[in-house]
Amino acid sequence: MNTTPTAHTVKSFDEDLRQLRLLIGEMGGLAKDQVDRSVAAIVARDAEAAQAVVQSDPRIDKLEAEVEQLAIATIARRAPLADDLREVIAALKISAVIERIGDYAKNNAKRVNSIAQDSPIRPMVIVPEMARIVSQMVDDALDSYARRDPELARDVWKRDNSVDEYYNSLFRALLTFMMENPHHITPSTHMLFIAKNLERIGDHATNIAEVVYYTATGEHLTDRQKADETVYTVSEDVEGEQER
């Protein structure tokens, strides 16, 4: 299943598809890098490094526009069907998801300035560990795309629950922490947003995995379980408020 398809009679069609994959690969690499650098900046409370992350984001947006153009041109020129159609639609969807991952990384980076002004807070120690898992999910999701590997995609998809659990435990920790002392509210809120953003990045890695799985097999991954619906619901309101 995870093999490269045989060549088309029309060679330039293969070139279009190859180009789409290259662009997605480049985008994905950048986005993953943004995630890692934003977390490093948070941990190090390094406002300068955070600023660099914010400034890199337009590169991802530009690549997304390129993917969109090429995908639309390919659909118009080649009228792709079956695997090819799934491939082009996957490129469109994945590029949009990667762009969102970049946005969450940027949003996290933007919070460094404010965090750096308060003293460090205890629950913060969970963040790097959560970020490590999320970053690995993004990496593997992109890998599964590059290798057309539905099994790795399924594996990423399964991991999303553990990210949700991290988020939920951090959520509870921060609640208690805020109740202890109102001065903790500002840094804790930032931390909560950061964790929520990481959790969303994990969701997006899962989305990529779903698209990869469908593209490779023609079947949908189903029966996804959420770990803790209550906490998830409470935090759900926050999601729409995120800036892009």
Add this chain to the structure above:
Amino acid sequence: MMATMTANAEAAVTSPPKMTARDVKVFYGDKQALNGVSIDVHTDLVTAFIGPSGCGKSTFLRCLNRMNDTIDAARIEGRIELEGHDIYAPDMDVVQLRARVGMVFQKPNPFPKSIYENVAYGPRIHGLASTKAELDTIVEQSLVRASLWSEVKDRLQDSGTALSGGQQQRLCIARAIAVDPEVILMDEPCSALDPIATAKIEELIDDLRGRYAIVIVTHNMQQAARVSQRTAFFHLGTLVEYGDTAEIFTNPREQRTKDYITGRFG
């Protein structure tokens, strides 16, 4: 060999099949052109036959109204039924059969007669009208159903061959409809037409669905995807895959189908 069927290929059909083919084999002399094709054709569905040239799709289509009878070297095995009656049975009237199972060809082939006569010819020889008024009604109705009436109603006595290619093809469809068939077979009906004329024929196929069982052979993948609800893929005389059109074009089960529709063959 059994063709692969997608899971819902048979489930969604409500009416009994109009035509059924079972293990149909065709030989041209020593050469076997068709290796046992089994398929059902339904009135409420348009069925598309696709496949590379020489794959047997046209051969099979021509079996459905015994057009292969005219080829001396052709020999047919298996069973094809129209409403449960074996169309190759000795008591089957072939002329009657071809009225019930009409055909539209790749190149529009109107008779070198007036538009009116082109459509009136069939009903007249089959005795479907006893008065001039009845015949007029049939001609008008057929031209309306073929979406040609508004374009020709003021010049019914002009020659059919003077029409544009697309109009000629719709005239041929009107001619097929005029004898009130149950099945219409179309062998690449749009391959000689421009995109606008093609769109009109496709629109017409949509309109006619439900009234007639329609089978269309096409080399245009997008056309098959647009006009049909069932698609059958033929290759080297074998029905490789038959199923729901949406499924075949987004997620075919068979590698050969996939390679063909994505342009990876040969």
